[in-house]
Amino acid sequence: MNSSEAAASGRSALRRASEQESAAKAASPFAADFLFRKGTGFVAFIVAMSLLGIMISLVAEGWQALHAFGWKFLVTSTWDPVSNQFGALVFIVGTLVSSAIAMVIAVPVSFGIALFISELSPRWLRGPISAVIELLAAIPSIIYGMWGLLVFAPWFGNIEPWINDHLGAIPVVGALFQGPPMGIGMLTAGIVLAIMVIPFIASVMRDVFLITPQALKESAYALGSTTWEVARHVILPYTRTAVTGGIFLGLGRALGETMAVTFIIGNANNLSASLLMPGASIASVIANEFTEATTSLYKSSLLALGLILFLITLIVLVLAKLLLLRMQGLEGAKS
Numbered sequence: 001m002n003s004s005e006a007a008a009s010g011r012s013a014l015r016r017a018s019e020q021e022s023a024a025k026a027a028s029p030f031a032a033d034f035l036f037r038k039g040t041g042f043v044a045f046i047v048a049m050s051l052l053g054i055m056i057s058l059v060a061e062g063w064q065a066l067h068a069f070g071w072k073f074l075v076t077s078t079w080d081p082v083s084n085q086f087g088a089l090v091f092i093v094g095t096l097v098s099s100a101i102a103m104v105i106a107v108p109v110s111f112g113i114a115l116f117i118s119e120l121s122p123r124w125l126r127g128p129i130s131a132v133i134e135l136l137a138a139i140p141s142i143i144y145g146m147w148g149l150l151v152f153a154p155w156f157g158n159i160e161p162w163i164n165d166h167l168g169a170i171p172v173v174g175a176l177f178q179g180p181p182m183g184i185g186m187l188t189a190g191i192v193l194a195i196m197v198i199p200f201i202a203s204v205m206r207d208v209f210l211i212t213p214q215a216l217k218e219s220a221y222a223l224g225s226t227t228w229e230v231a232r233h234v235i236l237p238y239t240r241t242a243v244t245g246g247i248f249l250g251l252g253r254a255l256g257e258t259m260a261v262t263f264i265i266g267n268a269n270n271l272s273a274s275l276l277m278p279g280a281s282i283a284s285v286i287a288n289e290f291t292e293a294t295t296s297l298y299k300s301s302l303l304a305l306g307l308i309l310f311l312i313t314l315i316v317l318v319l320a321k322l323l324l325l326r327m328q329g330l331e332g333a334k335s
Contacts, residue, residue, distance in 0.1 A: 055310060062304030064297055073304065079269045079285075081292075086301035088308055090269050094186065094279040095309065098261060099254040101190025101275070106198045106254075107247055113198070114205030115231050118212075130206065137199035145263030148192040149184070153264055156191075157183030160276055179276030182266070187275040189265040193257055197250035204246025208239040241327050248320035255313050258283040282309040 059066075065086060066073060076087025113133065117126050160181035167177035179185065212235050220230045236243065266278020267288055282305045293299035 055307075058303055058307040058310055062300050062307045064300035065304040068297060073301075074308070077269075077271055081289075081295075081298050084295065084297050086297070088282070088301075088305055090271055091280050091282045091285050091305060092308065092312075093271060094265065095255060095281040095283070095312065097186055097275070097279070098189045098193055098265065098281055099251060101187060102193035102197055102254045103247070103251055105191060105194035106201055106250055109194070110198050110201035110205055110246075110250075113202040114209050115227075115235075117206050118209035118235075119217075119227055119231065130203075133199050133202050133206075136195075137203065141196065141257060142259040142263075144192055144196050145260035148188065148260060148264040152192065153183035153188055155183075156188055157181045163276070175273045176275050179272075179274040182276070182278070184264050184266045184278060185274075185276045186265065186272075186279045189261050189279075189281075190275070192260055192264055193254045196257065196260060197253050200253055201246050201250040204249065205239075205243055208242040208246075209235055212238050241324055244327065245320065245324060248316065248323075251316055251320075252313055255316065256283060256309065258287050262287045282306070 069076070069086065073086065073088055074092070075089055076085075077089045078085045078087045079090065080086075113129075117129055121129060158181070160179070160183070163177050164179070164181070168174045170177075216234050216238065217230055220234045225233070261281050262284040265281060265284055267280050267284055268278035269280055269285075270277075272279070286302050286305055290299075290302055293302055
């Protein structure tokens, strides 16, 4: 082989090596994308299977109580471990009422915080306020419970006589605010729950308010709109899907809260029209009595309560998802 043939052979070998390297580089992104897609799908599958496994285990463990009491388990207020008579009505009502109180307080407060940070606060103050809000979200729930029991409840007990005298005298709704000044009760639990969920809702609202296009807000201000009008007619319509999601995120946290509620709700197994009276939630009764469940029916009833709480939370999340899909559909139809 002469020198020219050797040079041609070398160039050909280099060309093939270059083509193989290019093909490998072109194939590697597809391989990485394939592995990433399959990996994330596997993780999502594991999460879904874990959720299904939890539900199946709750059904299996709570089946004895569900079979023994049937649908009456949901509408009976008797909870007597001595006679093995169990009903979940008191705890279902306590869970829903305390969460409703929390959301009534937390949603407008969170909106005000988010609006202040995004529209009214000086730029240098946004960071510290946001950090404080996020720090509140990081505080363990048992700390909220201890603070509520040792600090807030005694103070609130001094306010309850005023609530009795003024709010309790209002026709129709006055019965909601009549009761002994104990400091603990359904209203106290709702207020502490509101403090706990405010950081979650406010953080979501703040983030979506800040990403609202500045041109939209400046156009509204240029037309003479006030800050409230800009928030009502520009920011909220633009961010309502994310805001709704944040509200339901806070509601999910309120429904499942355990330790803080256990400290301050009073843990009384009775129904009362007054928000000042002690009550109980599903999470609080499980935390209080699970170690005392000496019979299989008692333990099964507590696990059936866990199943009910699981289903309530699941229903709330499904409704939130359906509402968000409906809102997105309406926005698409308008566009």
